[in-house]
Amino acid sequence: MHELSVCQALIDQVENLAREQRARRVLSLVVGVGPLSGVEVSLLEQAYPVAAAGTVAEGAELELEHRPIRVHCRTCGEESAATANRLLCASCGDWQTDLVSGDELVLTRVEFLREQAYV
Amino acid sequence: MCDTCGCNVTHGNRHLLAPGGRLEKTGQGSEAVTVLRNLLSENDRSAAHNRNHFDRHGVFAINLMSSPGAGKTALLEATIDALGERFRIAVIEGDLETENDAQRIRARGVPAVQITTGSACHLDAHMVHDALHQLELDGIDILFIENVGNLVCPASFDLGQHRNVTLLSVPEGDDKPAKYPVMFRAADVVALTKVDLLPVLGDFSTERARDHMRALASAAPVLELSVRSDAGISAWLEWLAAELEHYREHARRGETLRPRIQPEGLRLHGLKA
Numbered sequence: 001m002h003e004l005s006v007c008q009a010l011i012d013q014v015e016n017l018a019r020e021q022r023a024r025r026v027l028s029l030v031v032g033v034g035p036l037s038g039v040e041v042s043l044l045e046q047a048y049p050v051a052a053a054g055t056v057a058e059g060a061e062l063e064l065e066h067r068p069i070r071v072h073c074r075t076c077g078e079e080s081a082a083t084a085n086r087l088l089c090a091s092c093g094d095w096q097t098d099l100v101s102g103d104e105l106v107l108t109r110v111e112f113l114r115e116q117a118y119v
Numbered sequence: 120m121c122d123t124c125g126c127n128v129t130h131g132n133r134h135l136l137a138p139g140g141r142l143e144k145t146g147q148g149s150e151a152v153t154v155l156r157n158l159l160s161e162n163d164r165s166a167a168h169n170r171n172h173f174d175r176h177g178v179f180a181i182n183l184m185s186s187p188g189a190g191k192t193a194l195l196e197a198t199i200d201a202l203g204e205r206f207r208i209a210v211i212e213g214d215l216e217t218e219n220d221a222q223r224i225r226a227r228g229v230p231a232v233q234i235t236t237g238s239a240c241h242l243d244a245h246m247v248h249d250a251l252h253q254l255e256l257d258g259i260d261i262l263f264i265e266n267v268g269n270l271v272c273p274a275s276f277d278l279g280q281h282r283n284v285t286l287l288s289v290p291e292g293d294d295k296p297a298k299y300p301v302m303f304r305a306a307d308v309v310a311l312t313k314v315d316l317l318p319v320l321g322d323f324s325t326e327r328a329r330d331h332m333r334a335l336a337s338a339a340p341v342l343e344l345s346v347r348s349d350a351g352i353s354a355w356l357e358w359l360a361a362e363l364e365h366y367r368e369h370a371r372r373g374e375t376l377r378p379r380i381q382p383e384g385l386r387l388h389g390l391k392a
Contacts, residue, residue: 002240002271002272005241009158013158021152031158037301038272038275038302039275084300084301085296087335088334095336098336099336105158106156107155107156108153108155109154111145111149111150112149113148113150114150
């Protein structure tokens with residue numbers, strides 16, 4: 001259950017961004033999550049309102065973008081889809097692969113209202 | 120997976136790293152900024168700071184992870200008994216409560232700092248940083264950070280360590296790497312502990328455990344150990360001494376060392392470490 005820590009880190013990021021952009025209120029945020037990030041999406045959704053309460057992101061909608069697991073094979077060079085505990089090349093079956101995506105835990109988009117009306 | 124090492128950066132999204140990201144106006148009077156920020160970048164920054172501390176003092180740091188009761192502290196005791204004369208060892212202990220583990224280590228004559236996390240299920244880089252202030256880093260060759268017993272959360276937090284060691288005790292079952300892929304994928308070495316129980320358990324196959332590790336695309340060696348029977352301890356000590364030497368070679372060139380899982384992303388995205 002480290003999802004609350006992760007959400008607090010997310011809110012810190014959003015608050016920094018809101019300061020940089022002189023945002024009055026954050027309306028929505030998009031977070032990309034891969035299965036190999038170690039974060040459980042449903043727990044993240046539950047922890048989020050708790051972490052957001054009393055911050056600039058209170059009430060902002062959290063959209064979670066699922067990132068697929070993909071591996072690149074060092075042996076045959078192909079890229080293929082894989083699952084969390086089977087990161088083998090779908091093309092040649094070799095285990096010597098590198099993860100191309102699926103371990104992300106990133107804030108990608110924040111929608112907000114500015115402090116003053118934009119002229 | 121972080122801004123710090125840049126492993127998320129690809130040709131397609133590099134422009135998003137510009138300060139402030141890319142702004143756009145939306146229809147409803149609001150604006151949106153597209154960015155690429157790792158959620159744990161604050162932790163990663165602190166971890167980088169820790170790693171820097173270690174490197175300045177020539178301290179080889181190991182993050183020791185496993186489920187509760189897999190034998191992390193027992194392995195440390197055996198390691199101290201075997202190498203205590205040869206290397207200066209120190210330990211940071213993470214637990215929810217009690218000083219028990221730190222006391223066990225101190226009883227071996229080795230400095231130990233206990234972090235009690237309260238209800239937190241993992242150590243993070245900030246907690247480790249605070250603990251570092253209680254250690255005399257100049258006098259240390261190897262620092263073991265014994266994480267909170269947990270096969271889930273500790274895998275997500277970089278502490279600044281140079282290597283990850285994951286223990287799997289045989290009573291837990293040989294399919295743990297398949298059940299907890301995030302943790303086992305992070306391992307630089309897996310120690311199958313309590314192998315003296317193999318004949319009693321009968322259903323643990325070390326070969327199956329290895330197969331599950333390979334399915335995670337991991338080249339990490341899988342060692343079979345028992346502190347009770349002393350089986351395999353020499354292989355563990357050899358691994359440790361070899362990795363320490365490897366670390367020192369890097370240090371002589373002014374480079375650091377990261378758990379192998381981390382530079383992987385860098386290489387993939389065509390960036391330098």
